[in-house]
Amino acid sequence: MRLDRGKRKSVWAQRMSLNKKIIQRRISSISNxxxxxxxxxxxLLGCSQTDDVVKVENNESHRVENDESExxxxxxxxxxxxxxxxxxxxxQGETSKKKIALTFDDGPHPIHTSEVLQLLNQYDAxxxxxxxxxxxxxxPHIAAQVAASGHEIGNHTWSHKKLTTLSEKEAIDEISxxxxxxxxxxxxxxxxxxPPFGERNANVDQLVGMPxxxxxxDTRDWDTRNPESIFQIVKNxxxxxxxxxxxxxxxxxxxxxxxxxKYLTLEGYQFVTISELIK
Ligand SMILES: [Zn+2]
Numbered sequence: 468m469r470l471d472r473g474k475r476k477s478v479w480a481q482r483m484s485l486n487k488k489i490i491q492r493r494i495s496s497i498s499n500x501x502x503x504x505x506x507x508x509x510x511l512l513g514c515s516q517t518d519d520v521v522k523v524e525n526n527e528s529h530r531v532e533n534d535e536s537e538x539x540x541x542x543x544x545x546x547x548x549x550x551x552x553x554x555x556x557x558x559q560g561e562t563s564k565k566k567i568a569l570t571f572d573d574g575p576h577p578i579h580t581s582e583v584l585q586l587l588n589q590y591d592a593x594x595x596x597x598x599x600x601x602x603x604x605x606x607p608h609i610a611a612q613v614a615a616s617g618h619e620i621g622n623h624t625w626s627h628k629k630l631t632t633l634s635e636k637e638a639i640d641e642i643s644x645x646x647x648x649x650x651x652x653x654x655x656x657x658x659x660x661x662p663p664f665g666e667r668n669a670n671v672d673q674l675v676g677m678p679x680x681x682x683x684x685d686t687r688d689w690d691t692r693n694p695e696s697i698f699q700i701v702k703n704x705x706x707x708x709x710x711x712x713x714x715x716x717x718x719x720x721x722x723x724x725x726x727x728x729k730y731l732t733l734e735g736y737q738f739v740t741i742s743e744l745i746k
Pocket of ligand 1: 572573623627663664
């Protein structure tokens with residue numbers, strides 16, 4: 468399977484640059500249409516002001532045309548909005564229900580990921596793991612175990628480089644190698660993406676071709692390595708639709724997770740995957 472990764476990578480590179488080109492062309496053609504329509508509106512308005520007779524005689528038809536332009540303009544505005552919005556990062560999900568998404572980055576880890584799985588299972592909780600392709604290649608059976616337990620796996624690139632500092636080709640390699648390693652381990656491509664360090668820009672967003680999943684609660688577990696502090700951060704900020712950032716590569720995060728699951732379960736929260744939270 469690994470032998471043809473070079474070939475698959477170049478297919479990916481083509482697909483991702485093509486994806487970017489298509490989006491850019493679509494946005495520019497929509498903008499052109501919008502400019503043309505605005506120009507037509509301007510012309511029509513100009514005519515109606517300079518020729519009173521025409522205005523009276525054709526008042527009805529002008530009104531209809533203007534109405535049509537307005538009607539057409541609005542969906543086009545919305546189209547542009549949705550084109551741009553389709554790649555905007557997501558920080559949280561819908562807030563009407565008591566749902567929270569726990570996310571674990573930088574794994575899979577040979578020891579701690581399985582411990583996290585055990586705890587999640589104990590509380591009937593589902594979570595999302597943003598895995599590094601290089602780690603998945605090392606521990607494919609753990610990635611497979613995560614997927615088989617009903618959790619979600621997202622792409623966190625191949626080796627955790629800051630995508631905004633890379634060339635387009637390097638960024639494509641990082642993103643596509645992550646996808647491929649996950650696909651090789653679990654049998655399907657991940658549908659979510661989280662940029663390393665949360666670092667992204669419009670160029671990266673368009674290459675990825677899906678919204679980046681960021682977070683609302685940063686536990687700073689990598690920094691403090693203190694279960695009580697990690698727990699307190701979640702406890703003090705927990706709310707409907709929040710996305711919690713953790714890392715399944717530290718024993719201290721596993722300890723904190725036990726406290727978090729216990730407390731939030733008593734508070735009535737349901738732990739769901741990113742797909743479930745943002746659907
Ligand atoms: Zn990370």
